[in-house]
Amino acid sequence: MLSRGGGRARPAEGNGFELFSWYFFRVSGLLLIFFAIFHVVIMHVVNTVDEIDYAFVADRWGSPFWKVYDFLLLTLALLHGINGARLSIDDYIRSNGWRMVALTTLWVTAFVFMVIGAMAIVTFDPVAFDAAHAGR
């Protein structure tokens, strides 16, 4: 249900998940203001896409700080976005069957993208890659 200002009213009853989702939306949103906007400013304003290539990412991810930063950004942004898509599905898909199909697709998508995103950050190792391809 919408509140007067166009936000969602805090769920008053029902299971704990909706209340948790309501708070998560707001807390992750506040954190993302810093994480996502600094990310965009660094990647598109301080640098531009012309400077960003494999070497640029390798340099950045050489630092554990940026690996942790990007992992937090990935997790918060994906869960915040998926939660928004979940509420959109609840709002627009009225038939129970199709809503179940859409929600299942949504959670599978969330899981797959969380896994490939985490793999990209955690397993990134340019030194090992160079060593493995040195003989090529």
Place this chain on the structure above:
Amino acid sequence: MLRVYRGREGMISWALHRLTGLGVLMFLLIHIADIYVIGYGPEEFDSLLFIYHSLGFRLMEVMLVAALYYHAINGVRIILIDFWEGAVLIQRKLFYWGIAIFFLTFIPTAILMLRPLF
């Protein structure tokens, strides 16, 4: 829709919030997929960068930033309304303040983002 429901600023802010949120989510999924390619090494990753350098994608990146800024600013407005009782009484004023902050932050960002083109 606007003529039937007449929700005014509250509804317009909500519709834009949902539209920009879903738009940013779409970009996020594309972005996770392209960063996944980095695990395949420098040649494979760098061979895809022409997409990011194309004019169409640069304009989409500017639209992404517009969506992100609006979503962030209106998100703060929603949180103010949720946790501060006085805010709901001035929610319309907060909407226009948000729009003003949006243009003040977005226009310089867009100019800086597109500076390689000038």
